[in-house]
Amino acid sequence: MDIIPVYPENHGAMIGASKMGEDLCIKAEDMGYSSDLCSYARTDISCSIVKGGPLGGLPEPDMLICCNNICGTVLKWYEIQARYYNVPLFILDTPICHTQYSPEIARYVRTQMDEYIAFLETNTKKKFDYDKMARVGKLAYTAQLLWQKVLNTTAHKPSPMSAFDAFFFLALIVTLRGTQIAVDFYRQLLQEMEQRIQTGISMVPDEKYRLLWDNLPVWYRLKWLSEKFSGHNACLVADTYTSAWCGAIKYTDENNFLDSMAEAYTRIYLNIGVDQMADQVLDMIKFYDADGLVMHSNRSCKPYSFGQMDIMRIVREKTNIPVLMIEADMVDPRSFSQSQIETRIDAFMEIIKQRND
Amino acid sequence: MNNKERGSIYAGIDIGSITAKAALIKDNRLLATHVILTGYDPINAGIKVFEALLKKAKISKKDVPAIVSTGYGRASVSFADKALTEIICHGTGAYFINPEIRGIIDVGGQDSKAILLNAKGQVENFAMNDKCAAGTGRFLEVMAKALEVELNQLGDFGLNADKPLKISSICTVFAESEVISMIAGQQKRENIIAGIHDSAAARVAILANKIKIKKPVMMTGGVAKNKGMVAALEKRLGLTLIVKDFAQENGAIGAAVLASKL
Numbered sequence: 268m269d270i271i272p273v274y275p276e277n278h279g280a281m282i283g284a285s286k287m288g289e290d291l292c293i294k295a296e297d298m299g300y301s302s303d304l305c306s307y308a309r310t311d312i313s314c315s316i317v318k319g320g321p322l323g324g325l326p327e328p329d330m331l332i333c334c335n336n337i338c339g340t341v342l343k344w345y346e347i348q349a350r351y352y353n354v355p356l357f358i359l360d361t362p363i364c365h366t367q368y369s370p371e372i373a374r375y376v377r378t379q380m381d382e383y384i385a386f387l388e389t390n391t392k393k394k395f396d397y398d399k400m401a402r403v404g405k406l407a408y409t410a411q412l413l414w415q416k417v418l419n420t421t422a423h424k425p426s427p428m429s430a431f432d433a434f435f436f437l438a439l440i441v442t443l444r445g446t447q448i449a450v451d452f453y454r455q456l457l458q459e460m461e462q463r464i465q466t467g468i469s470m471v472p473d474e475k476y477r478l479l480w481d482n483l484p485v486w487y488r489l490k491w492l493s494e495k496f497s498g499h500n501a502c503l504v505a506d507t508y509t510s511a512w513c514g515a516i517k518y519t520d521e522n523n524f525l526d527s528m529a530e531a532y533t534r535i536y537l538n539i540g541v542d543q544m545a546d547q548v549l550d551m552i553k554f555y556d557a558d559g560l561v562m563h564s565n566r567s568c569k570p571y572s573f574g575q576m577d578i579m580r581i582v583r584e585k586t587n588i589p590v591l592m593i594e595a596d597m598v599d600p601r602s603f604s605q606s607q608i609e610t611r612i613d614a615f616m617e618i619i620k621q622r623n624d
Numbered sequence: 625m626n627n628k629e630r631g632s633i634y635a636g637i638d639i640g641s642i643t644a645k646a647a648l649i650k651d652n653r654l655l656a657t658h659v660i661l662t663g664y665d666p667i668n669a670g671i672k673v674f675e676a677l678l679k680k681a682k683i684s685k686k687d688v689p690a691i692v693s694t695g696y697g698r699a700s701v702s703f704a705d706k707a708l709t710e711i712i713c714h715g716t717g718a719y720f721i722n723p724e725i726r727g728i729i730d731v732g733g734q735d736s737k738a739i740l741l742n743a744k745g746q747v748e749n750f751a752m753n754d755k756c757a758a759g760t761g762r763f764l765e766v767m768a769k770a771l772e773v774e775l776n777q778l779g780d781f782g783l784n785a786d787k788p789l790k791i792s793s794i795c796t797v798f799a800e801s802e803v804i805s806m807i808a809g810q811q812k813r814e815n816i817i818a819g820i821h822d823s824a825a826a827r828v829a830i831l832a833n834k835i836k837i838k839k840p841v842m843m844t845g846g847v848a849k850n851k852g853m854v855a856a857l858e859k860r861l862g863l864t865l866i867v868k869d870f871a872q873e874n875g876a877i878g879a880a881v882l883a884s885k886l
Contacts, residue, residue: 602755
């Protein structure tokens with residue numbers, strides 16, 4: 268449809284990584300929004316007004332589209348923005364699959380795909396090109412496969428990259444999915460990782476311990492956290508976050524894109540039951556041979572942080588590896604207490620060392 | 625060089641948010657301990673507490689081949705051979721005092737923690753307070769000040785309550801306001817203090833329950849000296865807490881034991 272997608276959530280991540288989150292969060296709170304509201308939402312909403320952040324704000328939208336498969340806040344957040352910009356809003360509603368993807372859910376979400384297309388046709392005044400969508404779908408599918416392969420390379424010991432790298436390499440699969448650029452990028456990245464494995468280049472020099480990360484990154488503290496862990500010879504080899512952009516690939520049929528898209532969107536990591544989430548975490552611990560699990564209890568992201576205590580318990584019961592929970596926020600640095608978090612990480616690493624030595 | 629050839633006295637220094645503690649062990653036995661206020665300069669506190677301890681034990685620095693530092697100021701003890709967290713040091717200290725111990729509740733100046741040990745004295749799991757200092761020594765300090773009671777008398781006052789009051793705020797600042805309005809309402813000091821202890825104990829009990837603490841449980845940290853707080857915690861947890869003489873210095877003792885293993 269020649270629509271250029273722009274993603275407020277990714278804009279929030281950019282604001283966080285640029286350490287510009289605090290001022291914009293305060294601005295949103297000045298406007299009357301609660302400090303308990305997601306910091307992506309707070310910074311995006313206030314940025315629309317003050318045109319701040321690393322980009323001077325996002326361009327004004329012609330329409331807004333959101334899906335609640337990983338986030339409930341988007342419903343109200345996008346409604347607010349739709350009112351502010353006075354533009355039409357489309358909401359794709361994906362019910363949570365507590366235990367399974369039922370025929371009712373399949374029909375419900377699939378119907379919305381047609382409504383979505385109709386919405387786009389009305390607002391662009393163009394006919395939907397199904398052939399083009401099939402081509403774009405194939406590119407999206409190929410890029411996801413490549414991204415999964417890139418992430419799989421970290422199963423190698425020592426790991427050629429860490430989750431801290433994945434947090435950045437993620438950008439294209441999120442914002443340029445369905446383009447040739449993304450496919451080319453991940454193909455090259457995969458080659459580079461394979462080359463690093465062959466020549467024995469590791470991300471953390473002298474990697475001794477391998478950890479799994481859960482939840483979004485703490486965008487404004489990536490360097491500090493990365494140095495903290497590598498100082499203990501520990502590499503965050505994988506995470507549940509970046510793998511979410513290829514986790515539902517098994518439900519995608521590149522030759523039947525519309526039907527399978529409904530299923531892939533609905534059965535994403537954050538839209539399933541806690542037991543299934545725990546199973547995925549356990550699979551990752553095994554696949555990447557992790558010595559510990561680090562969970563970020565993220566004040567902003569309720570769907571991600573809810574259920575973490577249960578996952579923690581299940582992981583402890585089934586694997587006996589140490590689990591650390593740190594409390595922070597992805598964008599708002601006021602929720603990050605350095606000395607408290609430092610002590611927790613140091614103690615967690617002391618436990619891992621004591622067990623492994 | 626093997627430490628055993630160089631001597632057999634080892635030191636641990638625990639720089640906490642309120643007090644600095646130091647301990648010496650010799651031939652696997654506790655030789656001496658010392659406690660001072662940390663003040664605004666943790667670097668100086670580390671030097672001072674160590675020097676005073678050496679003087680007390682009538683030895684010199686060269687008699688101590690290895691030192692481990694711990695606590696929030698662990699990085700400011702530049703003469704230590706290694707810095708380790710309070711979690712592993714309290715675990716090691718408790719195990720050194722009594723190898724039967726499986727659970728530890730440590731309530732210090734700015735944090736409280738619950739630690740689970742295995743039969744080898746290794747830390748299995750731990751939980752710490754986050755973002756909030758309610759349920760810590762600082763909480764009790766603020767309340768003691770509001771009530772014009774010496775910190776070391778708080779325990780006895782609390783034990784003499786006839787009708788303990790309930791503090792509902794979980795925030796230290798709001799709890800202080802609540803206490804002030806109780807004072808204004810001419811409530812008995814003993815009853816307010818019992819309420820304060822129960823409120824702090826409730827916070828700490830959450831940490832212990834979070835890791836499913838195992839008996840026998842030792843209480844360490846400066847707050848273990850407060851009998852009212854110990855009783856409130858025992859009531860909340862439904863178990864008996866073991867409190868030893870050097871509960872406050874337990875982290876430093878653990879650090880000294882770990883220094884002997886460097």
